[in-house]
Amino acid sequence: MTRWDHAPEIRDLAGQIGGWGGAPVERILDHCRRRIDGWVSDAGGVIGIDALESLVTKRLQMVFEEIRADEDFDRLTQVYARDKREFVFATMRSKFDDDANTTFGALVLRRNATADSPDRYVAVIDCRGSKLARRFFTRWHEIAHRLTTHADGGDTEPGYRSEHDPIERMMDEIAGHVGFYDPIFDPAFRQASEGKHLLTFGTAETIISESFPSASFQATLFACARRMATPVVYLEATLNHKKDVKRKMATPSLFDEEPSPGELRAVKVIPNKAAQDEGFTIPTNMRVPPETVIHRLFDAEPQTSGEDNEDMSQWESKGKSLERRAVVVEGRKVADRVIAIVQPVEKKRAKKQSGRTPLFSE
Ligand SMILES: [Zn+2]
Numbered sequence: 001m002t003r004w005d006h007a008p009e010i011r012d013l014a015g016q017i018g019g020w021g022g023a024p025v026e027r028i029l030d031h032c033r034r035r036i037d038g039w040v041s042d043a044g045g046v047i048g049i050d051a052l053e054s055l056v057t058k059r060l061q062m063v064f065e066e067i068r069a070d071e072d073f074d075r076l077t078q079v080y081a082r083d084k085r086e087f088v089f090a091t092m093r094s095k096f097d098d099d100a101n102t103t104f105g106a107l108v109l110r111r112n113a114t115a116d117s118p119d120r121y122v123a124v125i126d127c128r129g130s131k132l133a134r135r136f137f138t139r140w141h142e143i144a145h146r147l148t149t150h151a152d153g154g155d156t157e158p159g160y161r162s163e164h165d166p167i168e169r170m171m172d173e174i175a176g177h178v179g180f181y182d183p184i185f186d187p188a189f190r191q192a193s194e195g196k197h198l199l200t201f202g203t204a205e206t207i208i209s210e211s212f213p214s215a216s217f218q219a220t221l222f223a224c225a226r227r228m229a230t231p232v233v234y235l236e237a238t239l240n241h242k243k244d245v246k247r248k249m250a251t252p253s254l255f256d257e258e259p260s261p262g263e264l265r266a267v268k269v270i271p272n273k274a275a276q277d278e279g280f281t282i283p284t285n286m287r288v289p290p291e292t293v294i295h296r297l298f299d300a301e302p303q304t305s306g307e308d309n310e311d312m313s314q315w316e317s318k319g320k321s322l323e324r325r326a327v328v329v330e331g332r333k334v335a336d337r338v339i340a341i342v343q344p345v346e347k348k349r350a351k352k353q354s355g356r357t358p359l360f361s362e
Contacts, residue, residue: 289315
């Protein structure tokens, strides 16, 4: 069970989907995989991820509209609002331009479409600026909505939820699974990682160039980490504040001076299954130690990569450090952050015995 299994929204969604047994998140994932497996089998198999996306969207009666420039909103207004009388398209730009609540995509059920229209659902994907890097993932995120919350009989209004909303996290989870569809991803992963004990950036790059040309490096690396049978911690580091400072900053009266940019912290930390089983992880929002490769890369040019042998005990907070364990860390500067994988290169050390055993009884 993950903490999302306890969110009422996720439990409700699992309930709507039906079936029984298993934790809610796994049940929802299973439902999505099973629908896609059925369509793939009807079609006699698929050759690659693009063919899978076409097959799935066709079955779901959905089409994509990509926003590459601001003018694309005028085009959507013309095509959908004026010509097809779907007025929601005339006002959606403000949602996508709202910096306070980043929106990457939206799924619209066309009110004037017929039950068999191939474009009954329109997924609008924002590909402007830095959002372009997420294009592949956003498309699968909207497919995930159509498979679940926007399934026939589900929500009909486009949802603009915050990225921390459990439903949005669930859609990302589904996108991470079905967008890197096992029957296509697994052979590519096996081939790319042949003969290697540890995950490397090179493995993710080979998979992208061979099989997932439109996936981002970040999403592909994460998909690889998830499949590793050995412990891998995927992390993203960027400038952030301590929790209590963040709270103060939310109340302007308590924070008169210019707010500081914060320190480099591990803002996103995702241990894979093997890492969770061993308790091998880094606490979220921990400060990145200054003398590490992640810290060096943060000050480097975008797309710079680096690797180093380090020790988990370098990570410390309030005078306490993480347990000693030799690790290899590989990282890359991507946009405003460093993304990295941390993997142990030695076995978990046995816990030191607490206190000394007296040799002689006194
Ligand atoms: Zn969404």
